Every structure is written in structure tokens, then in C-alpha cells.
Amino acid sequence: MGGDFGPRSIVQACIASLIATPSLHLTLVGQPSLLDELIASHSAVDRARLTITPASETIGMDEKPAAALRGKPDSSMRVALELLRDGKVQACVSAGNTGALMALSRHVLKTLPGIDRPAMVAAIPTQKGYCQLLDLGANVDCSAENLFQFAVMGSVAAEALGVARPRVALLNIGTEDIKGNQQVKLAATLLQGARGLNYIGFVEGDGLYRGEADVVVCDGFVGNILLKSSEGLATMIAMRIEALFKRSLASRLVGALALPLMRRLQADLAPARHNGASFLGLQGIVVKSHGSAGVEGFQSAIARAVIEIQENLPQRLHGRLEDLLP
Amino acid sequence: MGGDFGPRSIVQACIASLIATPSLHLTLVGQPSLLDELIASHSAVDRARLTITPASETIGMDEKPAAALRGKPDSSMRVALELLRDGKVQACVSAGNTGALMALSRHVLKTLPGIDRPAMVAAIPTQKGYCQLLDLGANVDCSAENLFQFAVMGSVAAEALGVARPRVALLNIGTEDIKGNQQVKLAATLLQGARGLNYIGFVEGDGLYRGEADVVVCDGFVGNILLKSSEGLATMIAMRIEALFKRSLASRLVGALALPLMRRLQADLAPARHNGASFLGLQGIVVKSHGSAGVEGFQSAIARAVIEIQENLPQRLHGRLEDLLP
Numbered sequence: 191m192g193g194d195f196g197p198r199s200i201v202q203a204c205i206a207s208l209i210a211t212p213s214l215h216l217t218l219v220g221q222p223s224l225l226d227e228l229i230a231s232h233s234a235v236d237r238a239r240l241t242i243t244p245a246s247e248t249i250g251m252d253e254k255p256a257a258a259l260r261g262k263p264d265s266s267m268r269v270a271l272e273l274l275r276d277g278k279v280q281a282c283v284s285a286g287n288t289g290a291l292m293a294l295s296r297h298v299l300k301t302l303p304g305i306d307r308p309a310m311v312a313a314i315p316t317q318k319g320y321c322q323l324l325d326l327g328a329n330v331d332c333s334a335e336n337l338f339q340f341a342v343m344g345s346v347a348a349e350a351l352g353v354a355r356p357r358v359a360l361l362n363i364g365t366e367d368i369k370g371n372q373q374v375k376l377a378a379t380l381l382q383g384a385r386g387l388n389y390i391g392f393v394e395g396d397g398l399y400r401g402e403a404d405v406v407v408c409d410g411f412v413g414n415i416l417l418k419s420s421e422g423l424a425t426m427i428a429m430r431i432e433a434l435f436k437r438s439l440a441s442r443l444v445g446a447l448a449l450p451l452m453r454r455l456q457a458d459l460a461p462a463r464h465n466g467a468s469f470l471g472l473q474g475i476v477v478k479s480h481g482s483a484g485v486e487g488f489q490s491a492i493a494r495a496v497i498e499i500q501e502n503l504p505q506r507l508h509g510r511l512e513d514l515l516p
Numbered sequence: 517m518g519g520d521f522g523p524r525s526i527v528q529a530c531i532a533s534l535i536a537t538p539s540l541h542l543t544l545v546g547q548p549s550l551l552d553e554l555i556a557s558h559s560a561v562d563r564a565r566l567t568i569t570p571a572s573e574t575i576g577m578d579e580k581p582a583a584a585l586r587g588k589p590d591s592s593m594r595v596a597l598e599l600l601r602d603g604k605v606q607a608c609v610s611a612g613n614t615g616a617l618m619a620l621s622r623h624v625l626k627t628l629p630g631i632d633r634p635a636m637v638a639a640i641p642t643q644k645g646y647c648q649l650l651d652l653g654a655n656v657d658c659s660a661e662n663l664f665q666f667a668v669m670g671s672v673a674a675e676a677l678g679v680a681r682p683r684v685a686l687l688n689i690g691t692e693d694i695k696g697n698q699q700v701k702l703a704a705t706l707l708q709g710a711r712g713l714n715y716i717g718f719v720e721g722d723g724l725y726r727g728e729a730d731v732v733v734c735d736g737f738v739g740n741i742l743l744k745s746s747e748g749l750a751t752m753i754a755m756r757i758e759a760l761f762k763r764s765l766a767s768r769l770v771g772a773l774a775l776p777l778m779r780r781l782q783a784d785l786a787p788a789r790h791n792g793a794s795f796l797g798l799q800g801i802v803v804k805s806h807g808s809a810g811v812e813g814f815q816s817a818i819a820r821a822v823i824e825i826q827e828n829l830p831q832r833l834h835g836r837l838e839d840l841l842p
Contacts, residue, residue, distance in 0.1 A: 252692075254694070315752075316752070317752050317755065327689050330689065330696065330697050331697055331698075361741060363653050363656065363736070363737055363740040363741065363744075366578075368580065370656065370737070371656045371657055371737055372657075394740075394741075394744050395740070395741045395742070395743065395744030395745030395746070395747070395748055396744045396745065396747050396748030396751070397748070398745060398748060399745065399748030399749050399751070399752045400748060400752075408741075410689070411689055411696070411697055411738065412737065412738055412741055414689040414720075414721070415687060415689065415720075415721045415734075415738055415741070415742055416721070416741055416742065416745050417721065418689075418720050418721030418722045419721030419722065419724060419725065419742050419745070419746060420721070420745060420746070420749050421721070421722050422721055422722030422723070422724060422725030422726060423725050423746050423749055423750065424749065424753065425722070425725070426641075426642070426643050426725045426726075427750065427753055429643065
């Protein structure tokens with residue numbers, strides 16, 4: 191029921207996903223009459239693969255996580271997570287309030303053994319492909335142990351997405367040992383001692399985009415600022431190019447050819463908006479689609495959930511954590 | 517003597533600056549024989565406006581600040597700062613080791629009364645012009661009081677650069693009061709109570725590039741990551757567009773027209789590389805040019821120093837701090 195555009199674009203994305211992925215079954219959680227109506231407006235829906243589970247309440251995009259946790263026992267978000275906890279579905283995808291989704295996920299699903307706090311991860315485009323960046327804002331203050339756990343989770347997630355021996359790095363303001371704050375320096379020591387993890391050291395902000403690592407670890411404050419400033423910069427560059435191309439007839443012709451490329455690039459560079467962010471470290475698969483993602487974005491979030499189901503990500507994480515954590 | 521390209525490009529930038537600014541006098545600090553030789557290779561130099569002060573030692577780009585502080589009493593950096601302290605020059609511009617320059621500046625010049633730690637600030641391009649972003653890496657861990665002082669300094673610097681009643685914001689992961697870490701929340705309380713400062717609240721990473729504030733304040737860890745990741749992203753976008761334009765003959769024609777625009781944009785988007793960063797809060801004007809800035813970058817850094825001399829920035833800062841600090 192959430193997201194900036196409400197359930198209409200979500201239903202549309204669900205139907206597109208069912209067509210794209212024949213093995214997929216979806217359960218929509220929310221107000222049955224509204225959802226039924228939205229589904230009915232689409233032709234050729236295989237209703238055997240699309241279930242509706244009623245939930246009478248909705249969590250607002252600006253509601254505080256604590257309020258979502260205490261009140262509203264029948265919110266669509268909570269009911270969806272309970273279906274996941276009870277094994278009735280294999281993953282939960284939401285475009286709703288991020289803070290509420292994280293708080294409810296922790297409460298309903300619980301974290302994996304050895305994990306203090308779940309993290310949010312998304313694939314960020316680099317010169318050489320993608321890197322998994324975490325945490326993206328779930329954890330504002332992080333200890334060295336938190337950062338260590340994020341590194342392990344990010345490494346397993348990158349493997350599940352097809353990267354062999356992912357290069358794991360800590361985001362820092364320099365690459366020398368003496369650089370950075372206490373938490374980062376301590377996390378480096380922990381990671382240097384971790385066998386079975388391909389820890390490569392510190393990476394700087396520009397090194398991230400040069401593709402120096404497959405997994406980049408930071409606290410949620412830094413990760414959120416990096417992600418949102420990157421989205422803002424990509425948008426600004428696209429606008430400036432558009433403006434340049436509009437100045438003269440010749441440049442307008444150039445622009446007509448170049449703009450579709452720029453728009454595509456911009457979508458690539460807003461990865462959380464486009465691809466969705468996974469919550470890692472929970473006893474279950476939860477993918478957060480950006481509130482303003484639109485149809486294509488929510489479809490990408492469902493696709494990521496499907497991969498995580500196929501790769502059995504929480505189980506794999508659990509196994510690696512048992513090996514790596516003290 | 518510093519910088520990734522050594523004194524050759526610095527001498528070139530100095531000569532270009534002397535031509536561009538008739539009232540300018542420059543003192544080059546370093547090895548006289550080398551500097552004389554470099555100057556001699558340029559014709560039409562007004563030697564009456566270009567002095568050489570000898571310094572026998574050089575601080576390496578990877579040298580630790582503590583070592584630069586304790587050893588090397590006759591380094592070019594230290595001698596230049598001593599000329600500034602003794603009133604023989606009005607500003608110091610360097611392309612050398614940032615950490616060493618900050619440590620030596622604090623030691624030789626001292627901070628202004630009421631300032632615990634100087635900050636590094638640079639002008640970042642936004643959708644609406646520029647914002648002054650600080651700190652960019654001089655202070656890894658910051659208290660709420662540090663952030664408050666940065667806000668005051670940034671505001672005065674923006675005023676000196678021509679912005680009336682600069683809008684001052686704290687960089688955060690959300691705009692609601694409950695968002696952020698303890699330091700940021702506490703700094704917000706301090707800023708809300710500061711009369712004479714146009715504090716507008718929190719700004720997010722994308723809001724910075726939308727131009728929501730004229731001064732954006734954060735700790736040096738976050739600022740450094742934001743700046744370097746922005747440079748990395750701008751470079752990556754430029755490379756991708758270049759690659760797109762090379763794919764076909766038609767797009768190659770488009771590219772021939774669009775690439776100069778893109779390169780210009782890229783220079784705009786690497787502001788610290790391009791414009792230099794000022795150290796604020798010292799009893800003297802110090803501007804740091806990016807190590808790999810090249811001729812144009814070092815010339816911009818000199819130009820910024822000239823503006824700060826004309827605006828009497830340290831004096832103005834001192835006056836405002838007396839009004840605003842408890």
C-alpha cells in the first residue's frame with residue numbers, strides 16, 4: 191500500500207514481473223477491494239499466481255518507526271512480514287516507509303545469530319561494473335564490530351550475485367593505515383585477521399567509482415550521504431547537459447541524439463531508486479524499493495528478491511557468519 | 517616545491533597570475549637555482565613582482581604531518597607560512613601535502629580566538645550556483661561545537677564571496693529533527709539559537725546539489741567522502757558518455773560536438789581540484805591547491821587567495837566570531 195505513487199504502480203509492476211518470471215507467485219497485502227479493482231483493470235492476469243491477503247491499516251511515509259511498531263497491528267507492512275516469518279512467502283518487497291520497514295523487519299523476523307544490526311545494501315555502478323555499498327542509512331552510528339559484520343554480509347551478497355572472491359574494502363578518507371576515525375581503523379584490524387574474506391584495505395570516494403572494490407563498507411550516515419549526493423549530482427549533470435544542448439539549433443540536434451543516452455545513464459546512477467536496496471542480516475529476505483521508484487523500479491526490486499530466494503541468501507549468510515564470527 | 521607535478525606547473529601558474537592580476541606580487545619559496553631556471557624559461561616576466569625566498573627542504577606528498585612538524589625547520593611550506601606570520605606576505609598558497617600544510621598552519625599561524633580547529637572549505641557547484649562545503653577532511657571527528665564553528669566560518673566566507681545572508685545548513689540523512697547522529701542534532705540546537713546566522717536546518721546529499729543552501733556543514737570524514745565520490749562519479753559519467761559517443765559514426769559526430777562541453781562540466785564538478793580549498797579559522801589566509809591541479813587549478817587557488825586578501829577574510833571572521841561565539 192506504500193510508496194510515493196501508492197499501490198497502482200506496484201500492481202502494474204507485479205503483473206509485469208509475473209509475465210517476465212513464469213515461476214513467480216505473488217501475494218499482494220493490503221485493502222482487498224482496492225487491489226482487486228487495480229488488478230481487474232489489467233487484462234491477461236493469471237490470478238492463480240496472484241493472491242491477495244487483506245490488511246486493514248497502512249503506515250504513512252512520514253510515520254515514526256516506533257509508532258509503526260507499537261500501533262497498527264494490522265498494517266500491510268507488518269502482515270507481509272508475518273507471512274514471511276510464517277513461511278507462507280519467501281521474500282517481502284516494499285516501497286513504503288524505510289525506517290518503519292527496518293524496525294518491523296527486526297521485530298517480526300529477528301536478526302541472524304551473530305548479527306547485531308541489519309544493514310541496507312544496494313548495487314552502485316562503477317567504471318568496472320557494480321559494487322555493493324553498505325550500510326545505506328539503517329545504522330547511523332556504527333562500531334567496528336558492526337562494520338566488520340557489514341563486510342561479511344556484503345561479501346556473501348556479492349558472491350550470491352555472481353562475483354567470485356569479492357574484493358571487500360572499507361570506505362575511508364585515505365588509503366594509509368593512519369587515516370580515518372577510530373571505528374574504521376579498528377574495523378580494518380578485525381578484517382585483516384578474518385580468514386576466508388578477501389579484504390583489500392581502504393578505498394576512497396573516487397576509488398569506489400573507479401571500481402577498486404566489489405564491496406564497500408561504511409556506516410549508515412556516510413553511506414546515505416554518498417548515495418543521495420551521487421543521485422543529486424547525476425541529476426544535476428543531466429540537467430546541465432540538457433540545458434547546453436538547448437542553446438542553439440546545432441546543439442539541439444546533438445541533444446536529440448544524446449539525451450536518451452543521458453537519461454539511461456541517470457537511471458543507472460540512481461541505483462537505490464532503480465534497483466532497490468536489500469536488508470541483510472535478517473532471518474528472511476526483505477527488499478526495499480525506492481518510494482519514488484515507479485513501475486520499473488519496483489519490478490527491479492522484485493527481481494532482486496527472486497535472485498536472493500534462488501541463492502538462498504539468508505542461509506548462506508548464516509553459514510558464513512558461523513565460520514567468520516568469533 | 518610540492519604538488520604531484522612539482523614546481524614547473526606552479527611557476528607557470530604564477531606567471532599567468534601576474535599577467536592576469538596587475539596588482540599582484542608573488543614570492544616563490546623553494547630551491548632558488550631550480551626556481552630561477554624555471555622562471556628564465558618564460559619570456560616577459562616582470563621580475564620586480566616575483567621574488568624568490570630560499571628554503572632548502574621539501575615535504576614529501578606522503579610524509580606524515582607529525583614528521584613535517586618536528587623535522588625540516590627549513591621546508592618550503594614552513595618558510596612560506598613564516599613569511600605570512602611575519603607579515604611579509606598576505607596569503608600562502610600551496611599544492612603540497614594537505615595534512616602537513618594544516619599541521620604547520622596551525623603551529624605557525626595559530627587559530628583565531630574561539631576556534632578550536634580550522635576547517636577546509638571549497639565551492640561546490642549546485643543547480644543554482646555554488647555552495648561552500650566544509651569541513652573537507654581536516655577534522656575527522658567533530659563535536660557539535662566544532663560543527664557550529666564551521667557554520668559561522670562558512671557563513672562569513674560565503675558573504676565575503678558575495679552571497680547576501682547565506683543560507684546555512686547541516687548535512688544530514690533526513691530533514692526531520694529526529695534524524696542524524698548526536699553531534700548533528702546537538703549542532704542543530706546550537707545553530708537554532710545563534711542570532712545573526714541564517715540557519716535553515718538540515719539538508720540531504722541530493723538537496724546540496726539542488727542548491728538548497730549556500731553553506732553546507734559536516735565533519736571532515738563525511739565531507740571528504742562526499743567530495744571525492746562526486747569527483748569520481750563526474751569522471752565516470754564523462755568516460756561513459758565518451759564511450760557512448762565512440763560507438764558509431766553518427767554518435768561520433770555528436771560526440772565531437774558534445775565532448776568539449778562535457779570536459780568543461782567535469783572540470784566544474786571537480787571543484788577542489790579546480791578551485792582550491794581554503795583553510796578557515798587561522799590567523800592568516802592559506803589556500804590549498806589540489807596536488808594534481810595543474811596550471812589552471814593553481815591559478816584558481818591564487819585567485820581565491822587574492823579575493824580573501826581583498827575581503828580581509830580572517831579579520832571579518834574574527835569580528836563575527838566575537839559576536840556569535842559564547
